[in-house]
């Protein structure tokens with residue numbers, strides 16, 4: 001396998017059993033991703049975006065073909081190995097934030113580190129760094145219920161980024177946010193992508209997200225229709241440092 | 251009903267079980283303790299040397315189960331550390347009826363047992379006797395009354411005499427009362443023509459090294475009290491049904507809470523898995539969370555349970571009339587005794603049960619597909 005590719009998908013199919021027969025959600029997918037990509041899976045509802053993202057995230061397994069993530073074949077992993085892969089190398093961002101309601105912001109961000117071998121000091125520093133990246137240093141003691149949607153999603157980004165994973169997978173991260181907040185979090189992720197060289201893969205049909213991504217993979221009925229690297233010119237110039245106070249570009 | 255309210259109700263029921271189990275077992279231990287103390291004071295002292303043929307459950311052996319007090323024990327008897335008692339069967343005729351009784355001869359000056367034997371030390375023509383209130387009631391006699399007693403002496407020869415009741419005593423120990431008449435030892439020895447003989451010899455203090463003699467066997471507390479403990483245990487089964495029901499209710503409630511919470515929190519479970527938790531870790535998390543209900547219940551139980559249990563241990567539980575006839579020592583009031591072991595073992599049992607009950611529904615998590623769970627159909 002080409003060492004520069006951290007994700008390599010070959011002739012991959014995903015089928016779901018349905019009423020005696022099978023439903024093909026992904027059909028003969030061939031894709032590779034390199035380090036530091038900022039890519040989007042784009043397509044109408046039901047085109048297979050989430051399904052593909054879940055397989056890359058080792059939450060699901062392909063029916064046929066191979067999917068190799070960081071040198072590991074998803075089909076061959078045990079539950080435990082898959083959990084370990086997610087734990088060490090993958091970050092997830094969800095449309096619905098999925099913060100743990102009883103924990104504070106700090107504890108939510110700290111949570112993935114508790115599953116890893118970090119010392120308490122290392123955890124503390126990593127969490128404060130992550131909260132600073134997303135501009136929420138002053139909210140570390142708040143509970144998820146006290147946060148706005150935009151703030152919640154920023155906590156989720158901090159949680160995904162705190163262990164500095166190689167890959168972050170974001171399924172419709174802006175679907176529950178207004179334009180201004182969407183731009184905030186996209187700027188933030190773009191900045192983290194550049195600074196930490198983290199690969200970001202989005203599943204989205206949000207035009208605002210499409211403005212930021214540098215690679216657009218179009219899905220239709222489970223097939224890759226187009227895979228284009230976008231010109232910088234398609235996108236609006238960078239503004240500021242991505243902190244929320246600087247406002248969006250809506 | 252909201253999940254929160256439901257959880258609190260469940261925890262409350264569990265805390266009730268906690269308090270009632272400890273209270274109930276405290277009553278049993280208190281009862282046991284009180285019965286033991288009474289039995290020791292009134293009947294068995296520090297243990298008893300039995301004549302080798304003596305069998306308290308078979309009165310027909312009494313004709314053979316007597317013998318001279320062994321010389322090895324004489325010194326202790328004179329020092330007041332041992333008390334010989336002679337037992338034999340006889341027939342009495344209270345107002346015309348015939349009734350078989352046990353005659354028990356004891357030294358009127360004895361200090362070992364709580365039996366008030368002093369009134370036996372009297373110079374009257376009839377045979378002086380003391381009896382318990384139960385016996386007095388059954389033969390309808392009171393202090394000062396007479397009755398005829400008929401017995402067979404050591405040679406099998408029938409004889410008869412009059413007995414005069416010189417005292418009636420009240421005791422919690424029915425086995426020194428029912429069907430028994432206490433006489434001065436020397437009178438009974440004379441009646442039976444068994445001079446210096448005894449059936450049992452009661453020790454004052456617990457004997458660590460019994461004196462070994464042929465034809466006498468020493469019975470210690472463990473042996474003599476085992477029946478009592480067994481009896482209390484068997485008589486108390488009715489009471490334990492109450493707490494078994496409460497515990498079952500609480501278990502059901504915890505189970506239900508767990509099933510509901512796992513159902514409602516699918517998305518959270520999916521999130522845990524996405525963040526890299528293994529299914530085993532998620533199962534552990536939910537089991538521990540469920541077990542926390544047990545700890546919470548223990549804390550709540552402590553808040554109202556400690557004052558209640560303390561009050562009970564001071565005020566005591568009045569035993570209903572009628573328990574007197576249970577065939578064992580029952581005081582009018584039982585003071586529950588709560589030992590550290592009792593509280594710790596109850597807490598452990600409840601926590602273990604709650605943990606198991608919390609674990610069972612989490613096995614459903616192992617079957618969950620993370621991608622389905624994250625979608626979190628519920629909520």
Ligand SMILES: Nc1ncnc2c1ncn2[C@@H]1O[C@H](COP(=O)(O)OP(=O)(O)OP(=O)(O)O)[C@@H](O)[C@H]1O
Pocket residue numbers: 016017018023024025043044045046047048049050051052203
């Ligand atoms: N577990 C499943 N069982 C059966 N069919 C499924 C399952 N998961 C997804 N599908 C089907 O696969 C197809 C692709 O679903 P997927 O969720 O990947 O779409 P999507 O592109 O993310 O759509 P959306 O934009 O609405 O989120 C859909 O037709 C869906 O019904």
Ligand SMILES: [Mg+2]
Pocket residue numbers: 049050051171203
């Ligand atoms: Mg989707």
